[in-house]
Amino acid sequence: MEQVLEFISVNKEMFYLVALMIFLGIELIEKVPSVLHTPLMSGANAIHGVVIIGAIIILGEATDTVSKILGFIAVVLGTLNVVGGFVVTDRMLDMFKKKKKQN
Amino acid sequence: MSHYILDIIYIIGALSFIFGIKLLGKPESAKRGNFIAAIGMTISIIGTIFLFNSGSAETIVHLQNVPLIFTAILIGTIIGTIMAKRVQMTQMPQMVSFFNGMGGACAALISLVEYHHVSTLPVVDGIPAMETGKAIVIYLGLIIGSISFAGSMLAYLKLDEKIKDKVLPFQQVINVGLMAVILGIAACSIFGWFVIPNALYLLLAISLMYGVLFVMPIGGADMPVVISLLNSFTGVAAAFGGFLYDNKVMLFGGILVGSAGTLLTVLMCKAMNRSLLNVLIGNFGGGANKGEARAITGNIKEITKTDAASLMKYSKKVVIVPGYGLAVAQAQHICHELEQQLEANDVEVKYAIHPVAGRMPGHMNVLLAESNVAYEKLMEMDEINPEFKTTDVVLVVGANDVVNPAAKNDPASPIYGMPILNVEEAATVIVMKRSMKAGYAGIENELFYNDKTRMLFGDAKKSLTELVAELKNV
Known part of the structure; x- marks a missing residue:
């Protein structure tokens, strides 16, 4: 138990950040019209692809073959999440834009 | 520098x-x-x-x-x-789910590799490199990442209709039990109470299994809620990566998506007037309540395309209610053509968009926008509901559950309480449907037996094309 408390104490800035980010996330989404729920979900989906940075660090520090292979797969999957997520979101939003020009 | x-x-x-x-x-x-x-x-x-x-x-x-x-x-x-x-616009929800699963797998792999990296470091001054804090982060990252991966992939396959809903006996008991096992093994390993050989791989396997069992019983209509929830799970898994590397951008991105995603999930549930818990254990569409729902009796009345066309042509106001059937039939373009054809005859045309029309909130708007339907013609439920009284013809294209009056007047119905479009207030309702098959939620619709309702059976695209042709003739 003490170790857990120590972990929180050592990383207290992170915990402050987490608390603030939770509120910020809620605040940002609260007044979004339901029309945009799908693109928003998709955009948020792309943003959590930031996990790829961890994968890059893993692969960049890997010395043995197993770590290299797993790290390589992780980077590929992370990239899929990021690139696929942003491109799909962009395509969805294109639909809204095209129609705007017509008006 | x-x-x-x-x-x-x-x-x-x-x-x-x-x-x-x-x-x-x-x-x-x-x-x-x-x-x-x-x-x-x-x-x-x-x-x-x-x-x-x-x-x-x-x-x-x-x-x-x-x-x-x-x-x-x-x-x-x-x-x-x-x-x-x-990817087709109609398949957007499963695509999002797929990419989400990739992110979850990425987070799980990071935990796996990092575990090996940290656990093989030498013990310095009697303190192993695997401190409790780091262990918590690694284990939780692995668990949440694997659940998110397995759950998202299953959601993807289910939306693609490659796998059907399935409820195991004692499903909820099994799920709760599995979760307890996962947390138990993780706690034992983190705090070193108990040495379990290969605990990490065991956790990986059980978490993957949990992800599958978690999504398996949830009905198709609730899938967007689940995807949104899994989306925020992956966000949290990414945030654990941020803790692991003391990397603020990962922490920011992860937590932001985690909290925004959770709120989005709750908002979606609200649009369907259900609680999140109810979605997760309610087995919506799984048939739990089917037997109790009121039996519907009465006759259905069909209408010919010629009659439907002339009825609409001589109306003042027509409201089109698009559903997923329209999207599946790829009929959004021809639907826009019908709208133009009617407007050429001085008929006012509007679209009534239910918050969960399609497969996700806003999905239908994207599909209609794709075929150039003007933004201001797309009316949200609260705006259009008071207008049905003054509407001559409502054309329901491939929608079912969102116009089912059982949501208002049958407490035994699984969709009871969901806000719906009050189409039965209009003078005439024309329902275009492939067959009398029940909707995605798997329940009967008494609207079809209403005196004002006329059924027009057939593929949405084909029927709409013929309607447009008839409109040009009459």
């Missing part, structure tokens, strides 16, 4: 995510928001590759294997772009 630059890049990256999500919340700035977040992501990735320092301030150690990293990114970019560009 280079280390400071990376910190600044990460600050910019984190801010770009906040602005990105903020701008994504407004129709006029959404595209810019997505672009800004993508730029922030790109510079964070490139900065990490070239500037990340795994040594200390004095001895700078840059990342190795840079060619490998670029090869992996190149492969991911090519596959991701092709998949994202090729």
Whole structure:
């Protein structure tokens, strides 16, 4: 138990950040019209692809073959999440834009 | 020096995510928001590759294997772009689910490799490298990442209709039991109470299984809620990665998506007037309540296309209620043509969009926008409901559950309480449907037996095409 408390104490800035980010996330989404729920979900989906940075660090520090292979797969999957997520979101939003020009 | 630059890049990256999500919340700035977040992501990735320092301030150690990293990114970019560009707009929800699963798998792999890395480090001054804090982060990252991966892949397969809903006996008991086992093994390993051989792999296997069992019983109509929930799970898994590397941009992005995703999930549940708990254990569409729902008796009345066409042509106001059937039949373009044809005859045409029309909130708007339907013709439920009284003809195209009066007057119905479009208040309702088959929620619709209702059976695209042709003739 003490170790857990120590972990929180050592990383207290992170915990402050987490608390603030939770509120910020809620605040940002609260007044979004339901029309945009799908693109928003998709955009948020792309943003959590930031996990790829961890994968890059893993692969960049890997010395043995197993770590290299797993790290390589992780980077590929992370990239899929990021690139696929942003491109799909962009395509969805294109639909809204095209129609705007017509008006 | 280079280390400071990376910190600044990460600050910019984190801010770009906040602005990105903020701008994504407004129709006029959404595209810019997505672009800004993508730029922030790109510079964070490139900065990490070239500037990340795994040594200390004095001895700078840059990342190795840079060619490998670029090869992996190149492969991911090519596959991701092709998949994202090729996917049909109707299949958007499963695509989002698929990409979400990739992120979850990525988080789980990070935990796996990092565990091996940390656990093989030597013990210094009697303190093992695997401190409790780090262990918590690694284990939780693995658990949440695997659940998110397995759950998302199953959601993807279910939406693609490759796998049907299935409820095991004692499903909820099994799920709760599995969760307890996962937490038990994780706690034992983290605090060293009890040595379980290969605990990490055991956790990986059970978490994957849990992900599958968690999504398996949830009905198709509730899938968007689940995808949104799994989306926030992956966000949390990414945030654990942020803890692991003391990396603020990962923490920011992860937590932001985690909290925004959770709220989005709750908002979606609200649109269907159900609680999240109810979605997760309610087995919506699983047939739990089917037997109790009121039996519907009466006759259905069909209408010919010629009659339907002339009825609409001599109306003042027609409201089109599009559903997923319209999307499946790829009939959104011909639907727009019908609208133009009617307007040429001085008929006022509007679209009534239920919040969960299609497969996700806003999905129908995207599909109709794709076929150039004007934005101001798309009416949200609260705006259009008072207008049905003054509407001559309502044309329901491939929608079912969102116009089912059982939601208002049959407490035994599984969709009881969901706000619906009050189409039966209009003078005439024409329902276009492939057959009398029940909707996605698997329940009967008494609207079809209403005196005002006329059924027009057939494929939505074919029927609409013929209606347009008839309109030109009459």
